[in-house]
Amino acid sequence: xxxxxxxxxxxxxxxxKKFDRFQILTIPVIILLIVFSIDFSSKNIxxxxxxxxxxxxxxxxxxxxxxIKLAVKHINDLxxxxxxxxxxxxxxxDKIDTAEATRDLIYKDKVSIIVGGxxxxxxxxxxxxxxxxxxxFLTGICTHFExxxxxxxxxxxITDDQHQFEALSAHSSNRYQVKRxxxxxxxxxxxxxxxxxxxxxxxxxxxxxxxxxxxxxxTINFRDYLGSLFKTKPDSLVILAPAADSAxxxxxxxxIGFNKxxxxxxxxxxxxxLHLAGAYSESVVTTLPYNPRxxxxxxxxxxxxxxxTYGYKxxxxxxxxxxxIMILALALKSIPENNLNLRDSLATLQVWDSIIGSGGxxxxxxxxxxxxIAIIKERQTIPISMEELF
Numbered sequence: 001x002x003x004x005x006x007x008x009x010x011x012x013x014x015x016x017k018k019f020d021r022f023q024i025l026t027i028p029v030i031i032l033l034i035v036f037s038i039d040f041s042s043k044n045i046x047x048x049x050x051x052x053x054x055x056x057x058x059x060x061x062x063x064x065x066x067x068i069k070l071a072v073k074h075i076n077d078l079x080x081x082x083x084x085x086x087x088x089x090x091x092x093x094d095k096i097d098t099a100e101a102t103r104d105l106i107y108k109d110k111v112s113i114i115v116g117g118x119x120x121x122x123x124x125x126x127x128x129x130x131x132x133x134x135x136x137f138l139t140g141i142c143t144h145f146e147x148x149x150x151x152x153x154x155x156x157x158i159t160d161d162q163h164q165f166e167a168l169s170a171h172s173s174n175r176y177q178v179k180r181x182x183x184x185x186x187x188x189x190x191x192x193x194x195x196x197x198x199x200x201x202x203x204x205x206x207x208x209x210x211x212x213x214x215x216x217x218x219t220i221n222f223r224d225y226l227g228s229l230f231k232t233k234p235d236s237l238v239i240l241a242p243a244a245d246s247a248x249x250x251x252x253x254x255x256i257g258f259n260k261x262x263x264x265x266x267x268x269x270x271x272x273x274l275h276l277a278g279a280y281s282e283s284v285v286t287t288l289p290y291n292p293r294x295x296x297x298x299x300x301x302x303x304x305x306x307x308x309t310y311g312y313k314x315x316x317x318x319x320x321x322x323x324x325i326m327i328l329a330l331a332l333k334s335i336p337e338n339n340l341n342l343r344d345s346l347a348t349l350q351v352w353d354s355i356i357g358s359g360g361x362x363x364x365x366x367x368x369x370x371x372x373i374a375i376i377k378e379r380q381t382i383p384i385s386m387e388e389l390f
Contacts, residue, residue, distance in 0.1 A: 043084030045332060047072075047325075048091070048105030050116040050126055051141075055094035056242065059272045060317045061118055064141050065090070066310050067321025068115065070302075075325070081332045086325070098122045102129045112342055113138060115324060120144035120190045127154050136343045140324030141317060143266065143289070144190055145197060150364040155346050157324045157359065159371045161194060161265065164287040165201050167371040168263055171285065171384070172236055173205040176261045180210045182234035184225060184249060186241045187214035194240045194265070210234045219245070222252050230258060239264040247276035254280050261285060269374060269381045271315040281376045288372040289316055291383045294357025302355045323354045 049068065051061040069088070076085045089109045091101035102125065105111045114130055117123035117139040124147055130137035131153050138155045139147075145162040147154070172178040183198060185191035191214060199209050210232035213225050226249070229237070237253060237260065239246045246268050253262065261283075267273060268286035277284070292299060302322060306314035314322075330352060331345040338345065350360040350368075359369040374381040 043080075043082065044087050045081060045084055046087050046089055046109060046111040047328070048089045048102075048109060048111035048114045048116075050091050050093050050098065050101050050105070050114060050122070052094040052118055052122065053090075053092040056244070057118060058094075060243070060270055061141070063271065063315055063317040064116075064118075064321035066306070067314065067318035067323075068325050070306060070309060070318075071322045071325035071329075075329050081329055082336060086329075093122055098125045099129065102126050106130070106133045106135055111135070113328065115139070115328070117142035117147070120147055120193070123147045127151055130154070134343070136346055138324055138328060138346070140320040144193070146193060148364070148366050153343055155361055155365040156367050157327055158289045158320050159367050159369055162197065162201075164265060164289070164371040165194070165198050166204075167373055168238075168265070168285070168287050169198070169201045169205050169207065171373045172261060172263055173207060176236065178236045178261065179207055180232075180234050181207055181236045181238050181263075182210050182229040182232060183212040183238045183240060184222070184229060185212065185214050185239075186245060187216055191240055198238060198240065215241075215245075220248065222249050223256060226253055226256065226258070230256075234260065236261040236263060239268065241267065243267045243270045243273040244276055247273050247280075250277050250284060251280045266316070268376075269316060271313075271317075274376070274379050274381075278379070281379060284376045286374050286376065286381065288374040288381055288383060289320060290356040290369065291372045291385065292316075292319070292356075293383070293386060295355040296357075299355045319356055323356050323359075326354055327352060 051065060053061050053065065072086045072088060075081065089105055089111055091105060093101050102114060105114060106129065113136045114126055115138045117126055118141050123139060123142040126137055127147060131151055136153050136155065140157040143158055143161045143164065145160050148156060148160040148162065181202060183195050185195040195212050199212065202209055211229050213228055215222065215225050237258060239249050246264055250262060263285045266287045266289055268284055269288050274281055303314055306318055327349060331342060331349055335342060335345050347361065352359055359367055362368050373384045375384060
């Protein structure tokens with residue numbers, strides 16, 4: 001035994017003599033570099049989240065993030081995806097520039113996908129950077145139609161505004177025989193573009209907008225704007241504004257005696273709007289990105305667990321957050337089976353069944369599920385298809 005060890009030792013010495021002292025000293029360094037370059041958690045999937053979590057829209061975006069987190073918990077508790085867990089890397093684009101947050105997630109955190117968005121401005125930035133880096137971007141919260149244009153790496157699990165506006169205009173024509181709507185909108189990019197698009201859609205339903213007025217950010221008293229609109233004798237009022245502004249507009253419109261139909265985009269379906277508008281929200285008609293009953297028992301289970309986890313009822317922002325991660329999970333699971341990358345795997349999801357019901361991506365990566373119309377009764381958004389039950 002000793003003689004064998006001596007022979008081995010001599011062989012090692014003869015081999016090392018071939019190197020000078022500096023070459024020998026580099027051997028431990030090379031070993032350390034090799035060890036630390038190995039990603040021992042490579043099976044985990046890093047998902048970047050970019051949302052405005054601390055500003056004016058924090059109520060909606062936090063609800064959306066809660067839905068995302070609950071979905072991740074369910075997935076990881078069941079063993080993850082292909083033996084790896086989903087790891088969230090969260091950036092608040094109210095605290096850090098959206099472009100900087102997105103670049104950090106792509107190039108520093110090496111995420112596999114970006115999820116989030118919300119405003120049209122933030123979403124466009126994320127879209128541009130994701131396309132440039134060839135990283136998929138998935139949004140379950142941004143509805144703006146300008147961000148729904150065909151892009152190779154953007155996917156949307158929520159119905160966009162184009163389809164929501166078409167549904168709202170058609171419903172107002174069919175149910176209320178609206179011919180002369182008036183529009184009030186906030187003067188940011190979203191509001192101005194949305195108002196213009198809604199005016200164009202109205203003409204398809206033989207509706208002529210009597211007047212459209214914008215208001216600046218921070219407005220509290222809307223009476224002058226409403227007075228200007230109502231001079232044109234509209235037969236309905238369409239509100240295209242954030243939830244808090246929409247609530248004030250509804251309150252003040254009803255206070256000055258406007259008793260015609262009031263309609264709004266999905267901001268009026270949010271928990272924030274219902275809370276701030278209170279009893280004034282009664283009979284407001286709004287778009288709803290989904291029918292909460294379409295998911296059946298799966299949706300009921302989601303509602304129950306969300307309430308237990310966060311202490312309040314899930315709204316559509318929470319539901320769409322949950323759904324977006326579950327759709328991502330479907331795409332991730334199919335990658336090894338079909339030998340696809342994540343972008344191509346998402347593109348193949350043209351039909352699915354989720355807590356919100358059936359859905360799918362069209363050829364442009366947009367949601368094919370039609371928009372729902374809801375009416376608010378006793379501070380609840382009731383899909384028109386279920387109105388007779390309440």
